Amino acid sequence: MNERASNRCLLYADVAGGLRLAVKLGEAEAGYAVERCLNRMSRCAEAYSGSALDVRADALVASFADADSALLAAREMRERVRALPPMSGIKLVLRAGVVLESEGGGDAGAAEKLAAALVEGSNPDTISVSTELTQILSPSMRRMLGKADEASSPAPQPPAPAPSEAAPPAPVELRQDATQEAQAQAQAQAPRQMRVSFRGQNWVIDAAHPTLLFGRETGNDIVVSDPRVSRQHARIELRNGSFYLADSSTNGTYLLEEGSPEHCVKRDECMLSEKGHIGCGFSVADNMSDAVAFALD
Numbered sequence: 001m002n003e004r005a006s007n008r009c010l011l012y013a014d015v016a017g018g019l020r021l022a023v024k025l026g027e028a029e030a031g032y033a034v035e036r037c038l039n040r041m042s043r044c045a046e047a048y049s050g051s052a053l054d055v056r057a058d059a060l061v062a063s064f065a066d067a068d069s070a071l072l073a074a075r076e077m078r079e080r081v082r083a084l085p086p087m088s089g090i091k092l093v094l095r096a097g098v099v100l101e102s103e104g105g106g107d108a109g110a111a112e113k114l115a116a117a118l119v120e121g122s123n124p125d126t127i128s129v130s131t132e133l134t135q136i137l138s139p140s141m142r143r144m145l146g147k148a149d150e151a152s153s154p155a156p157q158p159p160a161p162a163p164s165e166a167a168p169p170a171p172v173e174l175r176q177d178a179t180q181e182a183q184a185q186a187q188a189q190a191p192r193q194m195r196v197s198f199r200g201q202n203w204v205i206d207a208a209h210p211t212l213l214f215g216r217e218t219g220n221d222i223v224v225s226d227p228r229v230s231r232q233h234a235r236i237e238l239r240n241g242s243f244y245l246a247d248s249s250t251n252g253t254y255l256l257e258e259g260s261p262e263h264c265v266k267r268d269e270c271m272l273s274e275k276g277h278i279g280c281g282f283s284v285a286d287n288m289s290d291a292v293a294f295a296l297d
Contacts, residue, residue, distance in 0.1 A: 007136055009070040010108065011050070012115035013041060013077055013096035014059035016124040021090045029087070034058050037092055040080040043219065047232040048073035048248065052108075061112055063101065067133050068141045068267070070098045072248050074127045076232065079211050080219075082125070093124040100132050193297045194243050194272070196236065198222050199290075210238040214280060214292060215249075224290060228281030234265075236272070236294065243272045243296070251281035256291075272296075 015037045022030035034057070041060050045053055048069045050062035064070035074096040081094040097118030104111030118128040194205040196212055203221060205212050214222035215233035224233070230249035237244045245265060247253040252266035257276035262284060277284045277291040284291045 007066050008101045009064045009067050009098055009133060010101050010104075010111045010115055011045070011062050011064060011070050011074055011096060011098050012059065012112055012119055013061075013074065013094055014119060015041075015081070015092050016095050017090055017092040018058050021087060021092070024088050024090060031057075033084075033087055033092060037081050037084065037094070040084075040219070041077040041094070043217070044073050044076040044080060044232070047076070047217075047230070061115075063108075067098070067100075067129075067136050068138050071127070071129070071137070071141060074098060076248070078125065078127060079213070079235075095119045095122055095124055096127045097122070097129070098127070098133055099130040100136075103130060103132055192238065192241055194236065194238070195295050195297060196222070197293045198224075205236055205238050205243065207238065212236045214278075222292060224280045224292075226281065226290060230281070233280045234278070243294075244269050245272055245278065249281060253281070254279035254283050256284040 015034050018030050018034045021033060038055055038058075038060055042053060042055055045060065045062040048064065050064055050069075050073060052061075052063040054061040062073070064073065077096065078094045081092060084092065086092075097115035099111055099115045099118070101108065101111045103114055114130065118130065122128045192206060196203045196205060198214075201222075203209075203212055212222065213220045213232065213235045214224060215231050216224060216226070216229040217231040220232065228251050230251070233249040234245060234247045234253045237246060245253065245255060246269035247265045247267060249266070252264040254262055254264050255270065255272075255276060255278055256262040257273045260273070260276075272294065275295045277288065277293050279287060279291050282290070
């Protein structure tokens with residue numbers, strides 16, 4: 001098996017809360033709400049080149065060429081499901097598990113069972129990955145997930161299961177411990193509100209609305225109609241008091257900040273400064289009229 005094939009990943013994601021919603025509103029209404037979540041999740045999988053897409057009654061399975069694409073897709077799915085309003089006080093949420101396909105011995109069904117086991121053992125609104133997968137993440141993804149120390153400190157390996165057993169990989173939560181997150185937020189010095197504008201419209205990114213999506217697809221917050229723009233091109237996120245630009249596109253995202261030369265962010269992320277412009281797939285200097293402007297309050 002070549003290295004490219006061995007790095008393929010399988011994502012299993014389901015929608016939690018459907019049963020509670022069915023009890024309160026009936027199966028038809030609950031089914032519609034879950035289907036709406038799955039439609040959003042499917043578009044995210046396709047945007048990150050997911051293949052072998054299998055959409056079921058309340059779950060989705062997809063294969064990805066690499067770990068970064070799988071995790072970016074899972075994060076995007078979670079944000080899209082989070083954005084849907086609750087129904088009768090019940091909020092549908094995503095649970096996702098990601099494993100290397102090779103962990104199933106090349107058997108897609110076995111890899112899916114391992115990913116589903118991660119989901120069953122996790123809390124709602126959680127993305128879990130296998131220990132093996134964390135070891136092949138790119139440096140930029142490690143920084144995004146706050147796991148830079150894993151590069152020098154490999155995760156401990158669990159005891160080998162008996163030949164007749166198929167123990168699931170140990171889950172690794174892709175979010176900080178609540179206490180660590182609270183401490184990081186308390187220490188953050190950056191402003192916590194950013195104003196974004198595009199073609200006369202304005203948005204605010206803050207603790208209540210921490211993510212702003214932009215791209216060519218109509219489901220984005222900011223829709224940029226240009227052939228160079230990917231369907232789900234990039235996003236700005238508020239994390240721990242700082243604002244980040246994260247690119248997930250084909251042509252990259254150009255960033256021109258006040259007092260700095262323009263540079264291209266591609267399949268990576270960077271912290272934003274106080275003021276600047278963003279070009280989706282094109283240079284800001286070449287097309288300022290279609291650039292997204294941002295400024296910290």
